[in-house]
Amino acid sequence: MWVHEWLSEDRRQQLGHYSTFLTRELPTKDVSVFQNYLRMPPKLFDKILERITLHIKRQDTKLRSSD
Numbered sequence: 001m002w003v004h005e006w007l008s009e010d011r012r013q014q015l016g017h018y019s020t021f022l023t024r025e026l027p028t029k030d031v032s033v034f035q036n037y038l039r040m041p042p043k044l045f046d047k048i049l050e051r052i053t054l055h056i057k058r059q060d061t062k063l064r065s066s067d
Contacts, residue, residue: 023049 026034027042035041040048058066 026037027045031042034045038045060066
């Protein structure tokens with residue numbers, strides 16, 4: 001099966017999907033692929049991420065720490 005190099009399982013395991021790939025690598029290397037993958041341009045993704053970051057960040061709970 002043909003898959004973009006950046007979607008390969010090895011690459012996701014090595015770099016992680018979100019922290020490295022979506023926020024740093026793909027928006028700068030291939031904007032059209034980023035837009036097709038997320039259905040929005042990188043600037044809109046950044047604006048949305050900025051607005052929701054505080055709501056989705058890891059938090060300590062009674063059962064476990066967020067380390």
